[in-house]
Amino acid sequence: MRRKIVAGNWKMNLRFQEAEELLDELATRLEKEQRSGDVEVIVCPPFPYLEMAYDLGTDEEDPNMVYFAVGAQNVSEHEKGAYTGEVSAAMLSSMNIEYCIVGHSERRKYQGETDLMVARKVESLLQNGIVPIVCCGESLEERESGNHFKVIERQLTEGLFHLEPLDFSRIIIAYEPVWAIGTGKTATPEQAQEVHAFIRNLIQEKYGKETAKQIPLLYGGSCNPATAPELFAMPDIDGGLIGGASLKAGDFISIINSFE
Numbered sequence: 001m002r003r004k005i006v007a008g009n010w011k012m013n014l015r016f017q018e019a020e021e022l023l024d025e026l027a028t029r030l031e032k033e034q035r036s037g038d039v040e041v042i043v044c045p046p047f048p049y050l051e052m053a054y055d056l057g058t059d060e061e062d063p064n065m066v067y068f069a070v071g072a073q074n075v076s077e078h079e080k081g082a083y084t085g086e087v088s089a090a091m092l093s094s095m096n097i098e099y100c101i102v103g104h105s106e107r108r109k110y111q112g113e114t115d116l117m118v119a120r121k122v123e124s125l126l127q128n129g130i131v132p133i134v135c136c137g138e139s140l141e142e143r144e145s146g147n148h149f150k151v152i153e154r155q156l157t158e159g160l161f162h163l164e165p166l167d168f169s170r171i172i173i174a175y176e177p178v179w180a181i182g183t184g185k186t187a188t189p190e191q192a193q194e195v196h197a198f199i200r201n202l203i204q205e206k207y208g209k210e211t212a213k214q215i216p217l218l219y220g221g222s223c224n225p226a227t228a229p230e231l232f233a234m235p236d237i238d239g240g241l242i243g244g245a246s247l248k249a250g251d252f253i254s255i256i257n258s259f260e
Protein backbone atom coordinates (compact mmCIF):
# COMPACT_ATOMS: atom_id res chain seq x y z
CA MET A 1 0.00 0.00 0.00
CA ARG A 2 1.31 3.42 -0.95
CA ARG A 3 1.40 6.24 1.61
CA LYS A 4 -1.49 8.73 1.53
CA ILE A 5 -0.37 12.32 1.95
CA VAL A 6 -2.05 15.71 2.20
CA ALA A 7 0.29 18.72 2.31
CA GLY A 8 -0.76 22.33 2.80
CA ASN A 9 1.21 24.99 0.94
CA TRP A 10 0.40 28.25 2.68
CA LYS A 11 2.49 30.31 0.23
CA MET A 12 3.03 33.93 1.39
CA ASN A 13 -0.11 34.22 3.51
CA LEU A 14 -1.14 34.99 7.11
CA ARG A 15 0.38 37.19 9.79
CA PHE A 16 2.05 35.58 12.81
CA GLN A 17 -1.04 35.63 15.05
CA GLU A 18 -3.27 34.28 12.28
CA ALA A 19 -0.76 31.52 11.60
CA GLU A 20 -0.70 30.63 15.28
CA GLU A 21 -4.51 30.39 15.38
CA LEU A 22 -4.68 28.18 12.31
CA LEU A 23 -1.91 25.86 13.53
CA ASP A 24 -3.53 25.63 16.93
CA GLU A 25 -6.94 24.82 15.45
CA LEU A 26 -5.45 22.20 13.14
CA ALA A 27 -3.57 20.52 15.97
CA THR A 28 -6.64 20.47 18.22
CA ARG A 29 -8.97 19.15 15.54
CA LEU A 30 -6.52 16.59 14.16
CA GLU A 31 -5.96 15.31 17.68
CA LYS A 32 -9.67 14.97 18.41
CA GLU A 33 -11.31 14.07 15.12
CA GLN A 34 -11.38 10.55 13.90
CA ARG A 35 -9.25 10.53 10.81
CA SER A 36 -10.03 8.20 7.94
CA GLY A 37 -7.16 5.85 7.22
CA ASP A 38 -3.57 6.59 7.84
CA VAL A 39 -2.98 9.92 6.16
CA GLU A 40 0.32 11.79 6.53
CA VAL A 41 -0.50 15.47 7.08
CA ILE A 42 2.15 18.07 6.26
CA VAL A 43 1.89 21.82 6.82
CA CYS A 44 4.25 24.12 4.88
CA PRO A 45 4.09 27.66 6.33
CA PRO A 46 6.47 30.54 5.51
CA PHE A 47 10.00 30.31 7.02
CA PRO A 48 9.40 32.57 10.08
CA TYR A 49 6.59 30.29 11.29
CA LEU A 50 8.37 26.94 10.94
CA GLU A 51 9.47 26.64 14.54
CA MET A 52 6.02 27.51 15.86
CA ALA A 53 4.47 25.01 13.42
CA TYR A 54 6.78 22.28 14.68
CA ASP A 55 5.99 23.11 18.32
CA LEU A 56 2.23 23.16 17.79
CA GLY A 57 2.18 20.12 15.49
CA THR A 58 3.93 17.86 17.98
CA ASP A 59 2.73 16.87 21.43
CA GLU A 60 4.93 18.55 24.03
CA GLU A 61 4.98 15.54 26.33
CA ASP A 62 5.17 12.84 23.70
CA PRO A 63 7.25 13.78 20.63
CA ASN A 64 6.01 10.61 18.89
CA MET A 65 2.53 12.09 18.88
CA VAL A 66 2.49 14.22 15.74
CA TYR A 67 -0.71 15.99 14.61
CA PHE A 68 0.99 17.23 11.48
CA ALA A 69 4.55 17.23 10.14
CA VAL A 70 6.16 20.44 8.97
CA GLY A 71 7.66 21.34 5.61
CA ALA A 72 9.37 24.43 4.20
CA GLN A 73 8.33 26.02 0.91
CA ASN A 74 11.85 26.53 -0.39
CA VAL A 75 15.52 25.92 0.36
CA SER A 76 18.80 27.30 -0.93
CA GLU A 77 20.70 25.25 -3.47
CA HIS A 78 23.91 26.21 -1.62
CA GLU A 79 25.31 24.55 1.45
CA LYS A 80 26.16 27.67 3.49
CA GLY A 81 27.95 31.00 3.43
CA ALA A 82 27.51 34.41 1.84
CA TYR A 83 24.00 34.06 0.39
CA THR A 84 22.05 36.85 2.08
CA GLY A 85 18.41 35.99 2.67
CA GLU A 86 18.77 32.30 1.89
CA VAL A 87 17.99 29.31 4.14
CA SER A 88 19.98 26.08 3.90
CA ALA A 89 18.83 22.48 4.14
CA ALA A 90 21.12 22.02 7.17
CA MET A 91 19.29 24.85 8.96
CA LEU A 92 15.91 23.26 8.22
CA SER A 93 17.12 19.90 9.39
CA SER A 94 18.46 21.41 12.64
CA MET A 95 14.88 22.64 13.29
CA ASN A 96 13.32 19.19 12.78
CA ILE A 97 11.78 20.15 9.45
CA GLU A 98 11.04 16.92 7.61
CA TYR A 99 9.82 18.05 4.18
CA CYS A 100 10.46 20.81 1.67
CA ILE A 101 8.62 21.86 -1.50
CA VAL A 102 10.92 22.29 -4.50
CA GLY A 103 10.29 23.53 -8.04
CA HIS A 104 6.86 25.04 -7.43
CA SER A 105 5.64 26.76 -10.61
CA GLU A 106 5.45 30.10 -8.79
CA ARG A 107 9.18 29.86 -7.99
CA ARG A 108 9.96 28.70 -11.51
CA LYS A 109 8.03 31.72 -12.85
CA TYR A 110 8.89 34.54 -10.42
CA GLN A 111 12.28 33.43 -9.05
CA GLY A 112 13.66 31.81 -12.19
CA GLU A 113 14.01 28.39 -10.55
CA THR A 114 15.36 26.05 -13.24
CA ASP A 115 15.43 22.26 -13.47
CA LEU A 116 19.14 22.41 -12.62
CA MET A 117 18.40 24.41 -9.45
CA VAL A 118 15.67 21.89 -8.58
CA ALA A 119 18.23 19.10 -8.98
CA ARG A 120 20.71 20.86 -6.64
CA LYS A 121 18.06 21.65 -4.03
CA VAL A 122 16.82 18.07 -4.04
CA GLU A 123 20.36 16.78 -3.49
CA SER A 124 20.99 19.19 -0.65
CA LEU A 125 17.72 18.23 1.05
CA LEU A 126 18.37 14.51 0.73
CA GLN A 127 21.88 14.93 2.13
CA ASN A 128 20.30 16.56 5.16
CA GLY A 129 17.62 13.93 5.64
CA ILE A 130 14.72 16.09 4.41
CA VAL A 131 12.11 14.71 2.01
CA PRO A 132 11.73 16.87 -1.11
CA ILE A 133 8.20 17.39 -2.45
CA VAL A 134 9.08 18.06 -6.07
CA CYS A 135 6.53 19.91 -8.21
CA CYS A 136 6.07 19.53 -11.93
CA GLY A 137 3.34 20.64 -14.30
CA GLU A 138 2.57 22.37 -17.56
CA SER A 139 1.21 25.83 -18.39
CA LEU A 140 -2.08 26.31 -20.23
CA GLU A 141 -0.21 27.10 -23.42
CA GLU A 142 1.84 23.93 -23.12
CA ARG A 143 -1.29 21.84 -22.58
CA GLU A 144 -3.19 23.47 -25.41
CA SER A 145 -0.31 22.88 -27.79
CA GLY A 146 -0.22 19.22 -26.72
CA ASN A 147 3.25 19.53 -25.14
CA HIS A 148 2.31 18.74 -21.53
CA PHE A 149 3.79 15.24 -21.44
CA LYS A 150 7.03 16.50 -22.97
CA VAL A 151 7.32 19.34 -20.40
CA ILE A 152 6.71 17.03 -17.47
CA GLU A 153 9.20 14.47 -18.79
CA ARG A 154 11.84 17.21 -19.11
CA GLN A 155 11.18 18.53 -15.58
CA LEU A 156 11.51 15.06 -14.07
CA THR A 157 14.46 13.94 -16.18
CA GLU A 158 16.52 17.06 -15.50
CA GLY A 159 15.40 17.67 -11.94
CA LEU A 160 15.34 14.13 -10.56
CA PHE A 161 16.47 11.30 -12.76
CA HIS A 162 20.16 11.78 -11.92
CA LEU A 163 19.42 10.45 -8.41
CA GLU A 164 20.62 7.08 -7.21
CA PRO A 165 17.70 4.65 -6.76
CA LEU A 166 17.86 4.76 -2.96
CA ASP A 167 17.69 8.56 -2.89
CA PHE A 168 14.97 8.64 -5.50
CA SER A 169 12.85 6.24 -3.48
CA ARG A 170 12.64 8.83 -0.67
CA ILE A 171 11.04 11.68 -2.64
CA ILE A 172 7.43 12.78 -3.15
CA ILE A 173 6.29 14.17 -6.51
CA ALA A 174 3.43 16.64 -6.95
CA TYR A 175 1.75 17.17 -10.32
CA GLU A 176 0.42 20.72 -10.42
CA PRO A 177 -0.88 21.95 -13.77
CA VAL A 178 -0.14 25.70 -13.74
CA TRP A 179 -3.56 26.48 -15.24
CA ALA A 180 -5.25 24.89 -12.23
CA ILE A 181 -3.24 26.66 -9.49
CA GLY A 182 -5.24 29.31 -7.66
CA THR A 183 -7.70 29.56 -10.56
CA GLY A 184 -10.57 27.50 -9.15
CA LYS A 185 -10.24 25.34 -12.28
CA THR A 186 -9.36 21.90 -10.88
CA ALA A 187 -8.10 19.32 -13.38
CA THR A 188 -10.70 16.60 -13.89
CA PRO A 189 -9.89 13.33 -12.12
CA GLU A 190 -9.33 11.77 -15.57
CA GLN A 191 -6.93 14.52 -16.67
CA ALA A 192 -4.95 14.24 -13.44
CA GLN A 193 -4.95 10.44 -13.49
CA GLU A 194 -3.67 10.41 -17.07
CA VAL A 195 -0.63 12.50 -16.11
CA HIS A 196 -0.03 10.60 -12.86
CA ALA A 197 -0.02 7.31 -14.77
CA PHE A 198 2.40 8.85 -17.27
CA ILE A 199 4.72 9.96 -14.43
CA ARG A 200 4.59 6.54 -12.77
CA ASN A 201 5.41 4.94 -16.08
CA LEU A 202 8.45 7.21 -16.56
CA ILE A 203 9.64 6.25 -13.07
CA GLN A 204 9.16 2.59 -13.88
CA GLU A 205 11.24 2.90 -17.06
CA LYS A 206 14.05 4.62 -15.14
CA TYR A 207 13.96 2.96 -11.70
CA GLY A 208 11.91 -0.21 -12.13
CA LYS A 209 8.50 -1.42 -11.12
CA GLU A 210 8.97 -1.62 -7.35
CA THR A 211 10.16 1.98 -7.00
CA ALA A 212 7.42 3.24 -9.34
CA LYS A 213 4.82 1.44 -7.28
CA GLN A 214 5.82 3.02 -3.98
CA ILE A 215 6.52 6.70 -4.87
CA PRO A 216 3.69 8.97 -3.64
CA LEU A 217 2.28 11.17 -6.43
CA LEU A 218 0.22 14.14 -5.22
CA TYR A 219 -2.15 16.29 -7.24
CA GLY A 220 -2.23 20.06 -6.75
CA GLY A 221 -4.23 22.87 -8.30
CA SER A 222 -7.52 24.20 -6.85
CA CYS A 223 -8.03 20.96 -4.94
CA ASN A 224 -10.88 21.53 -2.46
CA PRO A 225 -13.30 19.55 -0.27
CA ALA A 226 -15.65 19.09 -3.25
CA THR A 227 -13.07 17.85 -5.76
CA ALA A 228 -10.67 15.93 -3.48
CA PRO A 229 -12.73 12.71 -3.05
CA GLU A 230 -12.90 11.92 -6.78
CA LEU A 231 -9.28 12.90 -7.35
CA PHE A 232 -8.00 10.80 -4.44
CA ALA A 233 -10.05 7.81 -5.65
CA MET A 234 -7.95 7.63 -8.83
CA PRO A 235 -5.50 4.71 -8.86
CA ASP A 236 -2.32 6.80 -9.28
CA ILE A 237 -3.26 9.81 -7.12
CA ASP A 238 -1.97 9.40 -3.57
CA GLY A 239 -3.10 12.70 -2.10
CA GLY A 240 -2.81 16.42 -2.65
CA LEU A 241 -0.69 19.55 -2.36
CA ILE A 242 -3.23 22.12 -1.26
CA GLY A 243 -2.85 25.89 -1.55
CA GLY A 244 -5.84 28.13 -0.87
CA ALA A 245 -7.92 25.47 0.86
CA SER A 246 -5.13 24.75 3.37
CA LEU A 247 -5.64 28.20 4.91
CA LYS A 248 -9.00 27.17 6.38
CA ALA A 249 -8.83 24.45 9.02
CA GLY A 250 -12.27 23.06 8.13
CA ASP A 251 -11.52 22.76 4.41
CA PHE A 252 -8.06 21.30 4.99
CA ILE A 253 -9.43 18.67 7.37
CA SER A 254 -12.25 17.75 4.95
CA ILE A 255 -9.60 17.20 2.28
CA ILE A 256 -7.56 15.04 4.68
CA ASN A 257 -10.70 12.98 5.22
CA SER A 258 -11.39 12.60 1.48
CA PHE A 259 -9.73 9.20 1.02
CA GLU A 260 -12.12 6.30 0.59
Ligand code: PGA
Pocket residue numbers: 009176180181182183184220221222223241242243244245
Ligand atom coordinates in the same frame (compact mmCIF):
# COMPACT_ATOMS: atom_id res chain seq x y z
P1 PGA B 1 -4.13 26.05 -4.97
O1 PGA B 1 -2.53 25.94 -4.94
O2 PGA B 1 -4.66 24.85 -4.23
O3 PGA B 1 -4.45 27.35 -4.30
O4 PGA B 1 -4.52 26.02 -6.42
C1 PGA B 1 -1.87 24.71 -5.00
C2 PGA B 1 -0.37 24.92 -5.02
O5 PGA B 1 0.08 25.84 -5.69
O6 PGA B 1 0.39 24.19 -4.35
